[in-house]
Amino acid sequence: MASLVIPGQPLSAQGPSAQLAPGPGTFSRGGQVYAALVGQVSREGGVLSVKGKEETQAIPEPNATVIGTVTRITRQAATLSLLTVDGRPCRPDFTGIIRAQDVRQTAKDSVKIWSCYRPGDVVRAKVISLGDSRSYFLSTAANSLGVLFAVSSTTGEPLEAVSWEEMRDVTTDEREPRKVAGPE
Known part of the structure; x- marks a missing residue:
């Protein structure tokens, strides 16, 4: 295999x-x-x-594209455990934060983090700065950035993208809000 x-x-x-x-x-x-x-x-x-693909582990730097899993949600931000940096694996102790103002390019004041991400979602984001001593600051304010994979909060089944702001459960047709990543 x-x-x-x-x-x-x-x-x-x-x-x-x-x-x-x-x-x-x-x-x-x-x-x-x-x-x-x-x-x-x-x-x-x-x-x-x-x-x-490569045995060397990458370190996140500004403008790098990262993929991570959402571990925590607050009113102001989503916390991610980073998995890859520019397609290369990274150490599991790297974390990133997507602040509400860094979710979208427009309508930044009306963003509700809970309607964009949920714990367990796999997200593609861009590193915008080194942040603080614990986390990198991330952004999904581009069409190609956002949720790549998510499961339904009710059935646990994988969701498929319907639009840039919605995913649906294929078994129940139930829709859930997300900031969906478009194709790169």
């Missing part, structure tokens, strides 16, 4: 999920195994792993 995956992509479709365990470069949530790195999938026995 040698397919290219991105962070947050479900891997259980590669085989029966009940018998698969997460290995290096993967994580498990809700009984599903997901990729944590950009790289090639391999399966040895009942263990799925992802080997990154």
Whole structure:
């Protein structure tokens, strides 16, 4: 098995999920195994792993494109655990913050973080500054930036993009607001 995956992509479709365990470069949530790195999938026995395209780990710098998982939401910002920097894996202790004013290019004053991101969403963002000692400041104020992958808050099923501000559950047709990333 040698397919290219991105962070947050479900891997259980590669085989029966009940018998698969997460290995290096993967994580498990809700009984599903997901990729944590950009790289090639391999399966040895009942263990799925992802080997990154490059073994060197990247460090976020201004103007770098990052992919991360939303870990926390407040009224003013979303906190991400960064997974990749410009397509290369990074250390798991890098975090980024998307402030409300950095979500969109227009209508910045009316942004509600909860209607743009939810915990567990996989987001593509741009590093705008080094921030403080704990986090990088990130922006999704471009059409190609925003939520790449999300699951329904009610069913746990993957959502698909409907527009730049909405995703839907394909099984129930229920729609949820998000700041959706367009194609690069």
